[in-house]
Amino acid sequence: MKYIEPHAHMVSRTTDDYERMALAGCEAVCEPAFWAGFDRSSVNGFNDYFSQLTEHEPKRAAKFGLKHFCWLCINSKEAEDVKLAEEVIALIPKFLGRENVLGIGEIGLNKNSRNELRVLEMQVELAAKFNQLILVHTPHLEDKLKGTRLILDVLKNDKRIQPGRVIIDHVEEHTVEMVLDCGMWAGMTLYPQTKCTPARAIDILETYGRENIWMNSACDWGVSDPLAVPKTALEMRKRGHGGSAIEKIIFQNPKKFLKQSKNFKLGS
Amino acid sequence: MTRQQILDLYFLDARHQLIEIAAFLDRVERAEGKDDFRIKSFRAALAKLDGKKKNRAKNVLLTLSDLTTAPIAKATAKGATGAYPK
Ligand SMILES: [Zn+2]
Numbered sequence: 635m636k637y638i639e640p641h642a643h644m645v646s647r648t649t650d651d652y653e654r655m656a657l658a659g660c661e662a663v664c665e666p667a668f669w670a671g672f673d674r675s676s677v678n679g680f681n682d683y684f685s686q687l688t689e690h691e692p693k694r695a696a697k698f699g700l701k702h703f704c705w706l707c708i709n710s711k712e713a714e715d716v717k718l719a720e721e722v723i724a725l726i727p728k729f730l731g732r733e734n735v736l737g738i739g740e741i742g743l744n745k746n747s748r749n750e751l752r753v754l755e756m757q758v759e760l761a762a763k764f765n766q767l768i769l770v771h772t773p774h775l776e777d778k779l780k781g782t783r784l785i786l787d788v789l790k791n792d793k794r795i796q797p798g799r800v801i802i803d804h805v806e807e808h809t810v811e812m813v814l815d816c817g818m819w820a821g822m823t824l825y826p827q828t829k830c831t832p833a834r835a836i837d838i839l840e841t842y843g844r845e846n847i848w849m850n851s852a853c854d855w856g857v858s859d860p861l862a863v864p865k866t867a868l869e870m871r872k873r874g875h876g877g878s879a880i881e882k883i884i885f886q887n888p889k890k891f892l893k894q895s896k897n898f899k900l901g902s
Numbered sequence: 903m904t905r906q907q908i909l910d911l912y913f914l915d916a917r918h919q920l921i922e923i924a925a926f927l928d929r930v931e932r933a934e935g936k937d938d939f940r941i942k943s944f945r946a947a948l949a950k951l952d953g954k955k956k957n958r959a960k961n962v963l964l965t966l967s968d969l970t971t972a973p974i975a976k977a978t979a980k981g982a983t984g985a986y987p988k
Contacts, residue, residue, distance in 0.1 A: 669980075714977045745977035746968075775982035779967040808963040833912065834959065872911060874903050 635877075637863050637884035639663045640892065641740075641769075641803060641821060641850035644691055644702070645683075646671075651853070651860045656698040658864040661885075661900055663695060664892065665704045666740035666769050669711040671855050677721040680708065684725070688732040701901060703892070705739035705769050706730070713744070713753035723756055730764055736895045737761065739769025740803060743781040746773060755788055762794040767895050769821075770802045772809065774828060782809040786816055799894055803850070804829055810842055819891050823852040824862035832866040836873050839883065848888045923948075943985035 636659045644652070644665050655663065665687060674680060687704040695702035706729055708722040729735060738761040743750045761768045768789075773781035782802065789795050797817030805813055805820040806829065813820045822838060823829040830838070835849055851862035859865070863884055870880045892898040903911075930941055947965040951958055968986040 711980050744980060746973050747977040748973045748975060750977060751973050773982070775984045776966055776968050776986040777982055779964065780970060783971065784973065806963055807957070807960040808967065837959070874907075 635659045635864065635867055635880065635884070636661050637867065638888040638892070639851060639860075639863055640801075640848050640888040641666060641823065641852045642860060643668055643852070643854035644695070645686055646855035647853060647860060649694065649697075652695055652698045652700060655860055656700055658861055660700060660864075662701040662703060662898075664736060664888075665691060665702065666771070667705055667707050667709060668740060668771075668854065669709045673712055673715075677718065677725060680722045681725055684729045688729055688734055692734050699901070701899075703734045703736045703898060705736050707738050707741045707757055708753065709740060710742050710744040710750045710754070710771060710773075713750045714747060716749050716752060719753040719756065723753075723760055726760060727764065730766065733897055735897060736892060737767030737769060739767075739801075740771035741768065742771035742785055742803075743773050744771075744777070746777055746781045746784060751784060751788070754785065758788060758792055758795065762792060767892075768795070768800045770800065772802060772804045774804075778804070778806065779808055782812065786812060786818075789818070790816060798846075801848070801891060804852070805838075806830060807834070807838065810838055810847075814842060814846060817846075819846045819848070822847065822849045824849060824866055825852065825858060827857070832862070832869040835866055836870055836875075839870075840873075844879065844882055844887070846887070846891075847883070848891070849883060939987035940983060940985040943988070 639655060639660050642663050642665060644663060667683065667687060684706055692702040706726050708719050713719050738757055741754055741757040743754060770785055772778050772785065785802065789800055801819040801821050802813045803821035804823045810820050822835045824832060824835060839847065849863055849866055851858060851860050853860040867880050867884050943966050947962045950961040950965055966985050
């Protein structure tokens with residue numbers, strides 16, 4: 635079945651993963667900028683990373699017939715250092731013209747600190763100034779509820795930001811409703827222990843509806859599964875969802891959101 | 903799906919997870935030392951499963967969440983523990 639992987643950190647995956655995703659029906663993979671598992675020592679590390687996301691990774695994906703897109707930002711885990719964040723944010727505009735860039739992301743919060751919030755506001759400003767789509771990472775575990783509320787406040791207070799051009803990722807049962815209620819899109823991340831399982835993601839679809847919502851694997855260097863989206867599609871079938879309902883969630887919905895960026899084009 | 907179909911699909915898995923939780927609580931209690939905030943929150947969350955209450959998953963997540971609203975002064979660590987000291 636054809637699907638779009640709207641959130642995957644392919645720089646930390648093997649080429650075999652690209653092949654398996656292509657075999658499973660993946661047509662496009664979208665890669666938000668994130669934390670490398672360690673703090674970069676200077677802005678130069680980000681310059682190299684953004685080059686990797688916009689030059690090297692699309693070529694790796696293309697070997698398997700996959701389109702590769704990316705999002706650019708400084709992630710919240712490195713946002714405590716505001717001076718570094720300012721330098722990285724100043725670097726981003728020169729990459730925004732590259733043809734696989736979809737917008738600013740994954741920005742957001744991690745521990746809900748004042749500096750993280752300040753850097754989030756700076757990056758919302760950047761997105762507004764350059765009319766970019768926004769992809770938001772919400773915090774983990776006990777920090778998610780508070781962080782999601784703080785993030786929504788920042789976005790709602792900026793009247794330049796159109797809610798339909800923002801996706802709030804990693805929603806769970808306690809945050810999905812507040813995201814959809816303010817007109818933003820919601821992303822469900824399929825992680826075995828710390829986010830949604832396939833069964834719970836389908837529960838959320840059945841409870842809150844199939845509009846403005848997508849699923850992603852968010853596969854990275856940690857315990858994660860690059861095939862989580864097609865596996866959840868299989869579980870949807872077991873749960874009695876028909877082919878068009880499944881295609882809507884794993885293909886049409888991400889396509890509808892992402893094509894708000896002029897750079898999002900699928901192959902023929 | 904009917905209730906019967908949902909049970910056919912998920913009962914064995916849920917049974918397995920229920921026994922894992924029971925064994926986890928036994929294991930914690932066999933071990934020497936005091937409870938910490940995580941296991942206290944865990945016990946509070948277990949109470950949300952009782953009876954005919956709806957939205958159990960949401961209520962468990964809320965019980966394990968930081969319910970404060972002000973940003974913290976500084977992030978001194980990057981990770982999360984899964985519960986919040988109340
Ligand atoms: Zn991510």
